[in-house]
Each structure stands twice: as C-alpha cells, then as structure tokens.
Amino acid sequence: MDKEIFDFFTTLIEKASGIAYGPSKEYLVESKLLELGQTLGYKNLNELYLKVKNQLSPALLNSIIDALTINETYFFRDTHPFEALKNKILPELFQKRTDKKISIWSAASSTGQEPYSVAMLLLEYFSYYLSSYEIKIWATDISLSSLKKAKEGIYNQIEVNRGLPVYFLLKYFKQKGSVWEIDERIKKMVKFDFLNLLEVDRKVHEKFDIILCRYVLIYFANSTKKKVWKDIWKCLKSGGYLILGGTELAPLEFPDMERRHIGKAIVFYKKE
Numbered sequence: 001m002d003k004e005i006f007d008f009f010t011t012l013i014e015k016a017s018g019i020a021y022g023p024s025k026e027y028l029v030e031s032k033l034l035e036l037g038q039t040l041g042y043k044n045l046n047e048l049y050l051k052v053k054n055q056l057s058p059a060l061l062n063s064i065i066d067a068l069t070i071n072e073t074y075f076f077r078d079t080h081p082f083e084a085l086k087n088k089i090l091p092e093l094f095q096k097r098t099d100k101k102i103s104i105w106s107a108a109s110s111t112g113q114e115p116y117s118v119a120m121l122l123l124e125y126f127s128y129y130l131s132s133y134e135i136k137i138w139a140t141d142i143s144l145s146s147l148k149k150a151k152e153g154i155y156n157q158i159e160v161n162r163g164l165p166v167y168f169l170l171k172y173f174k175q176k177g178s179v180w181e182i183d184e185r186i187k188k189m190v191k192f193d194f195l196n197l198l199e200v201d202r203k204v205h206e207k208f209d210i211i212l213c214r215y216v217l218i219y220f221a222n223s224t225k226k227k228v229w230k231d232i233w234k235c236l237k238s239g240g241y242l243i244l245g246g247t248e249l250a251p252l253e254f255p256d257m258e259r260r261h262i263g264k265a266i267v268f269y270k271k272e
Ligand SMILES: C[S@@+](CC[C@H](N)C(=O)[O-])C[C@H]1O[C@@H](n2cnc3c(N)ncnc32)[C@H](O)[C@@H]1O
Pocket: 016, 017, 018, 019, 069, 070, 071, 072, 073, 074, 077, 107, 108, 109, 110, 111, 114, 140, 141, 142, 143, 146, 195, 196, 197, 198, 213, 214, 215, 216, 245
C-alpha cells in the first residue's frame, strides 16, 4: 500500500476515533479499505483516497470508521467479570443503593453481546429486584453498523455458540430460521446510542454504578488511553466498579481507585 495513502487513512481514523494503527498493521488496513472501496463502487484504493481527501462527507467518514474499527465480541466474554457481577458487585449494589437506582454503562458495546449478557444476568439472577429498582443499561459505540446490529438483536449460529450457555440461548432467544433473535424483555432493558469515547468529557454528564470499558482502549495510543480512562473514571459513582478486559491494565491509577480481586476478575472500585 502506498505510504501516503496509509498515512492519510491512519491519521484520519486516529483523529476520528483514537484507534492507532502502526506500520505493522498496513496489510490489515489495506484489506479493510479495499473491501470498503469495493462496496462503495470505487475502482481502486487510489480512487477512494482521492474521494476522501477532497470530499469527505460525514456519511463517508462513518463508513471508514465502520470499516476500520475492530468489533470482535461475544456473549459473557472472559466469564470472570460476569461471575464477579453476579456473585459480588450486583448483590452489593442492590444492598447499598437505597435510592433503588442502578445504572450500568457498556462503553464500546460493539454488536451488543456485552450489554445483553449483563441484562440476561440481571433477569436470570436478580429478577426479584427488577420490579422495585430502576435499572439502566446504556450501551454506546462509535460504529453505526455495530449499533444497528445490536439494536436488532439478531445473531447467527456462530455468534450464539460463542460464550453463551445453552440454557441462556434456549431461555432468552427465539430461533428464526438460521438465526436467533434475543427476547424482547432483554432488548427493552438496553438503550443503545452513538458515542465517541474521545468525547466523553463533553457528552456524558451522568454517573454510573458499573462501567464496562473492555477491549477498546487497547487500540488507542498511550496518551489517548489515559485521557479516555480519566474521563470515564469521572463518570463512575463512588462505590461503583469499572471493569476492563481480562488482559488489560489500568492506564493510570487515581487516589480514589482501589484494585479489587473478585474471584478471578480484577476490577477497579471507586472508594466512597
Ligand atoms: C473489540 S470491540 C469490544 C466490544 C466489547 N466491549 C467486548 O469486550 O466484547 C471494540 C469496540 O470499540 C469500538 N470503538 C472503537 N473506538 C471507539 C471510540 N472512539 N468510541 C466508541 N467506541 C469505539 C469499536 O467500534 C468496537 O465496537
């Protein structure tokens, strides 16, 4: 791939989303852009490049973001954080929150498997509380195509085979030909919105009891990672929990932050 074109697109995507593609990812970027160019009817990468350089519309930028984000996800990913939610975090919050409100934010929800896993957990194990508590599950992402799929709540066989216990599949999904649609009760528990994590400080004005920010900061450069982490930490209520991906480390520590081991999960607790 021409260096000028690679540099142009990687600078564009980093400015727009924070995702930093280094030179070792040239092949990946090229194949993703070639696929996008084909879908949009451009003859080659150079044609797409000239179009983007000279006439970048918001819709075209969204298509580039869709093409260059990595949307890999699956139900109950990593298992341990969901065990921690079930065995410790949610029971503790149900006890502690006397205003009877619990809010959860899946901050990079991709195609919905993460927030829907939380919703299934709540319905399966905490249904007793659901009638008297106001529970909010907010799920956000920068990829419009991922958000569309998440809202539809329809998954193919491979997707439901990844991480989802058969018991949950049979209980909370309906089979429709070759695909599975998530139960309306679960769908209704999650609100999906577009949100760029680079804009959390300007766009998110509420605080949450639980924030899941998993497998997204890993794609950002260090300075971006730290900024987003700081902004997200501000959105966590005292006594709340922030959860990263299983292999991720906290980019920064704060005085009111306490690393807690819950079972096999490591979570970040905001001191009260
Ligand atoms: C690998 S997926 C992780 C999904 C889920 N959290 C999980 O752990 O299974 C990363 C997601 O981050 C989203 N993403 C990347 N940059 C983002 C940004 N600046 N703002 C919001 N979402 C972003 C991508 O669109 C993608 O859906």
